[in-house]
Amino acid sequence: MTEAALNEYQIAVIGMRCQGCANKVQREIQQLPQVDHAAVNFASGLLSVAVTEEALSQVVDKVKGLGYQAVLSDFASNRQRQQAQQQQTKNEQQQQRINLLGSWILAFPLLINMISMLLFEQPLFSEWWQLFLATPVQWWFGRQFYLGAIKAAKARYTNMDVLITLGTATAYSYSLVVLLGGLEQPVYFEGAALVISFVLLGNWLESRATIKTTSALTRLLELQPETVNKLDANQQVTEQPLISVRVGDLLLVKPGEKVPVDGEVVSGTSELDESIVTGESMPVVKQAGDELITGSINGGQALTMQATRVGDDTTLAKIINWIEQVQSNKAPVQRLVDKVSQYFVPVVCVIAITAGLVWWLGAGDVNQAILALVAVLVIACPCALGLATPVAIMSGTGAAAKAGILIKDIAVLEQSRQVNKVVFDKTGTLTQGRPAVSKVIVNFYKEGEITQQQVMGIAASAQQASEHLLAKATIEYAKKHDLAFKPVEQLDNYPGEGIAAAVEGQQVIVGNSKLLDRFGLTCPEQLVNQVSQESASVAYVAVDDQIIGAYLLTDPIQLSANQAVSQLQQLGCQSELLSGDGKRVVANVAKELAINEWQAEVSPEQKALRVTALRESGNCVAMVGDGVNDAPALAAADIGIAMGSGTDVAKETAAVTLLRPDPILVPATLEIARKTYWKIRQNLFWAFFFNSLAIPVAALGYLNPAVAGAAMAFSSLFVVTNSLFLQQWRPANKVGVSGV
DSSP: OOGGGEEEEEEEEEOOOSHHHHHHHHHHHHTSTTEEEEEEETTTTEEEEEEETTTHHHHHHHHHHTTOEEEEOOGGGHHHHHHHHHHHHHHHHHHHHHHHHHHHHHHHHHHHHHHHHHHHSOOSSOHHHHHHHHHHIIIIITHHHHHHHHHHHHTTOOOHHHHHHHHHHHHHHHHHHHHHHTOSSOOOHHHHHHHHHHHHHHHHHHHHHHHHHTHHHHHHHTOSOSEEEEEOTTOOEEEEEGGGOOTTOEEEEOTTOBOOSEEEEEEOOEEEEOHHHHOOOSOEEEOTTOEEOTTOEEOSSOEEEEEEEOGGGSHHHHHHHHHHHHHHSOOHHHHHHHHHHHHHHHHHHHHHHHHHHIIIIISOOHHHHHHHHHHHHHHTOTHHHHHHHHHHHHHHHHHHHHTTEEEOOTHHHHHGGGOOEEEEOIIIIIBOSOOEEEEEEEOEETTEEOOHHHHHHHHHHHHTTOOOHHHHHHHHHHHHTTOOOOOEEEEEEETTTEEEEEETTEEEEEEOHHHHHHTTOOOOHHHHHHHHTOOSEEEEEEETTEEEEEEEEEOOBOTTHHHHHHHHHHTTOEEEEEOSSOHHHHHHHHHHTTOOEEEOSOOHHHHHHHHHHHHHTTOOEEEEEOSGGGHHHHHHSSEEEEETTSOHHHHHHOSEEESSOOTTHHHHHHHHHHHHHHHHHHHHHHHHHHHHHHHHHHHTTOSOHHHHHHHHHHHHHHHHHHHHGGGGOOOSSOTTOOOO
16 A cells, blocks of 8 residues: 555544543554554544545444444535534433433432441341342443443453443342342442442533533534525525535625635625634734635625635635644554553453452452452543543643644644744744835946836836745735736746746846845945845846846834743743844844844755754754745754744644734744643543552452442543643733634
8 A cells, every 4th residue: 555545534433432442443443454544532532544545435334333433524524523423412411311310319319328337337228129229220320331341342342331330230240149149248239329320420520521622623613604695697696505615606705604615805895703713803804805714704894705715625624624633643642541541451350350359268258359349340440541631632722723723733742842942934923924115226227227116117027926925015016106017938936035037038037145146146336235234125136137226125023023032931942033034134133032043044945954953953943934935944843833824835834833923822832732731641640640549449448339430430520620721721912812
């Protein structure tokens, strides 16, 4: 199977009951010969699998063969998957409430009876009444544990249901034998019933809490409307299904409606709320020519838009895909947990049986043997261990998404704590990325004097096909001054230097001093002196090997750039600035932001080499950029952070994408990643500590099975609740942050 034949798919696995189920599904899928790798996230219910398109159906069939529902999670089926999961959750919670209420109605008198025995050594109910109350709890309200255990046995794996079933069935069956045989021994009907009741309570609370970890993703899934207002050739509006929209279609977005697909405004002016997608709370004015993001909410005026990206290509679809992938992937620490969990249940069963035999055969105490065996089986359920990592990841990445931070690589969570160096590109990251022409300087050309308008007309004509920010500034200047554009016959890009073009038979170059050197051109001393006095980016213009002038471009520094650099320093990270601009410009920005280390006039390759050199010298490096020229450095860094306003190449290369071009999100990214990793470690510590402490206590006979059931249930709830605190996180400056 070739690497090119592999695709990454997300499959919703509906019906898993514990981490053991998730581990089993992952192992079974991983063993399929066509699968390169697979990962199952129990908390989100998603299977992430790399497989050929032809073999995808085999993966789905395998999941169904294990007893679960499987829904392929592409963007077209997101609504179907969401509805299936919501309905499944609704049905499960309704059944959980019925079982919980029924079990506690019958188990509460048994709890009172147990307390009476402990305090007064006098039962309130006879053993026959205990049997009457415990039997429905054991075999009806607790039937889900038996069904789960049977399913696990058929698939030859162990899970929480196996432990609960073995423990409670042993206590119940032993008590029934004692009662029917008329033996003079204690019975443990109340212990079996209370274990099931406490576990049902824990599962219900855990289910309610876990749903909150997926709230950000759920709200994103709900952003697209099911229908759109499509305009036909006669400008007549008809309501049609969203799935019918194609690139190029004209759509009407009425006030209060959501933008259904990515597009461009054709006519109309309105304010849009993009906070649900970008985290930017202030409305954004959109008019003809501006881009629209799927899921944005239109303000007070209707807009006519043209669809530019639909289906899987929309910004919203990619955001959802990124979030699902990172929540489905597993942190390296989780792989260790999975290996431990794989052998945990069998080892616990051995410990429980050993404890029972020691008490029975060694101490001759059958009653204590039963108590120890049941308590060990119940207390050792590894639910808290299985939930420790995924719920923290889901809460942390969900909180990040609310603030406009998309963490696409799970390794960022662990790498973030080691980052001590943050390398910034300048334009579009620390500056606003909207440079404007501030001054035009002319030079003598042949025998006559050329005008400023002629210099800019030639420069704009040569760059009209370029996507570079400086080229856009040049073109905007030309349009503003009504300059004519001449046709371009050929265009060659020189990243970090400029462009060379053929315009009406003449060779035109527009770029910095490096580009002049490339073409063997020497800048007149008079022009050099004039340019050197300015703290701005300079673009020289030459026609047929003659320099005709230059123009200066300025790009204001981002309002939050100073705060971002300061916060990074508080996090223990030193900032460095790399830019292709001239030394004077870069030095001025570095000085204003108190960045001591900077380099100017660096090429994309030099940026990547600098990042590599920093890493080789022992630094852990985060690179922040937004352009095609930053892609090599983003790939070379330990963590690549791309501005959402940047190019697709930069965003695809980076491990983190910031949905709005705000440098304050850079320290925020490291902060939430570190908090999430710390929360994972907290959860794992308490899960391991709990089991390590509780199992020996139970084996020594100091833990009542009913208490063990309650403790096991609430240990899982503690892990989930502890993770939910991450959802309260917001970036240090609250300006421009809104919730998803």
